[in-house]
Amino acid sequence: MTTTATVSPAIDLSTRYLGLTLPHPFMPGASPMVDDMDMVRRLEDAGAAAIVMHSLFEEQIEMEQGRTLQDIESNVNAFAEASSFFPRPADFKLGPHEYLEQVLRIKEAVDVPVIASLNGVTATGWLDYAKLIEQAGANALELNVYFLATDPAEDGAAVERRTIDIVAAIKRAIRIPVAVKLSPYFSSMSHFAARLEAAGADGLVVFNRFYQPDIDIEELDVRNSLKLSDSDELLLRLNWLAVLSAQRKLDLAVTGGVHTPHDAVKAVMAGASAVQMVSALLKNGPQHLAQVRNWFAQFVEQLGYASLADMRGCMNLARCPDPAAFERGNYMRILQSWRG
Ligand SMILES: Cc1cc2nc3c(=O)[nH]c(=O)nc-3n(C[C@H](O)[C@H](O)[C@H](O)COP(=O)(O)O)c2cc1C
Numbered sequence: 001m002t003t004t005a006t007v008s009p010a011i012d013l014s015t016r017y018l019g020l021t022l023p024h025p026f027m028p029g030a031s032p033m034v035d036d037m038d039m040v041r042r043l044e045d046a047g048a049a050a051i052v053m054h055s056l057f058e059e060q061i062e063m064e065q066g067r068t069l070q071d072i073e074s075n076v077n078a079f080a081e082a083s084s085f086f087p088r089p090a091d092f093k094l095g096p097h098e099y100l101e102q103v104l105r106i107k108e109a110v111d112v113p114v115i116a117s118l119n120g121v122t123a124t125g126w127l128d129y130a131k132l133i134e135q136a137g138a139n140a141l142e143l144n145v146y147f148l149a150t151d152p153a154e155d156g157a158a159v160e161r162r163t164i165d166i167v168a169a170i171k172r173a174i175r176i177p178v179a180v181k182l183s184p185y186f187s188s189m190s191h192f193a194a195r196l197e198a199a200g201a202d203g204l205v206v207f208n209r210f211y212q213p214d215i216d217i218e219e220l221d222v223r224n225s226l227k228l229s230d231s232d233e234l235l236l237r238l239n240w241l242a243v244l245s246a247q248r249k250l251d252l253a254v255t256g257g258v259h260t261p262h263d264a265v266k267a268v269m270a271g272a273s274a275v276q277m278v279s280a281l282l283k284n285g286p287q288h289l290a291q292v293r294n295w296f297a298q299f300v301e302q303l304g305y306a307s308l309a310d311m312r313g314c315m316n317l318a319r320c321p322d323p324a325a326f327e328r329g330n331y332m333r334i335l336q337s338w339r340g
Helices: 037-045 058-064 069-076 096-109 125-135 156-173 189-198 231-247 261-270 279-284 287-302 328-337
Strands: 015-017 020-022 026-028 051-057 114-119 140-144 178-182 203-206 214-216 221-223 251-254 274-277
Touching: 015 251, 026 051, 026 287, 037 051, 037 096, 051 058, 051 096, 051 140, 058 096, 058 125, 096 114, 096 125, 114 125, 125 140, 125 156, 140 156, 156 178, 156 189, 178 189, 189 231, 203 231, 231 251, 231 261, 261 274, 261 287, 274 279, 274 287, 279 287
Parallel strands: 026 274, 051 114, 114 140, 140 178, 178 203, 203 251, 251 274
Antiparallel strands: 015 020, 214 221
16 A cells, blocks of 8 residues: 655646645644644645635634623624633643644645634634634635524524625635635525625535534433544535535535545545545554545546546435435435345
8 A cells, every 4th residue: 555645646636726736635633733733744744725724713822802701702603602612722732823823833834725713603803813824824714603593583584695705705805716615504505605705705615514412311411522523524515515516616625524535535536625634643653644646546547537526426416326316315225125
């Protein structure tokens, strides 16, 4: 097995993502790996096509701007009462200014594009940081609107409107491309994706993982633990990549459940232009990116494709032999196939 990043695959794996021409689609997804400059360099050495930074949160920016936790909670969640789950500023490795400094530092240290990440739920003043991130040199911005709709007075259209408003505000403020990292739980994903494209989104990152809290039945407490993903999580992403890539022009990145070269082949066949990995790199180290990329190149060649561009989307809703497999037909067939 070839493991070095320096092997250049015979096959053309180049891809366009967020206006960037990349030699191949593999990059680390948003994670704390970028807090460590040694790790950033190791990711570049492993051949990462871009570096995606972890998020800077709306709450962090608002606290820095002097707003109290109570103000922030009432803004982002009508049901928030206790503040024990809100991290304090000191809990974040990088504060807002340090985040900008880290963008600069990473830009100086690596030759590959840097994609920064903002994470929040309201189209308010904190979005000024998009401009500062652009000025710090980021090549693109990922926007993560991780929101749990728990307010019975807010309907689905209003929840979608939040994200649309944020995208529109950011697009007015900056010139670098913007990708939206989506949750899988919108009721009409295709319609929502069309509205995001119309609002100016250059790409979608499919999908956020939901970190559901567990219940400790003896302590009567809520338990949070971050479990890394496995390849099973990819299937939900494949389904929506296949649908959205047949319908939209904006770029699609996969995040969630890519661990092996096979996973990556499937994601590209479903329509992904970029392949993000986090859990696999946290488990196996940055060199795993080079291994997956090199095996991926061999598979693409063995499957008879001249380039990644030839393979991308070959199994999407428009081009796969049985489009019903991505729609209601699959649901019915799966239920009928059970043979206890
Ligand atoms: C420790 C950790 C920190 C993360 N931090 C962020 C973050 O700051 N912003 C974000 O959008 N996603 C964040 N994520 C989510 C990842 O970017 C990714 O979407 C998710 O882990 C699914 O991909 P995977 O299956 O390759 O791990 C984080 C994930 C992990 C494991």
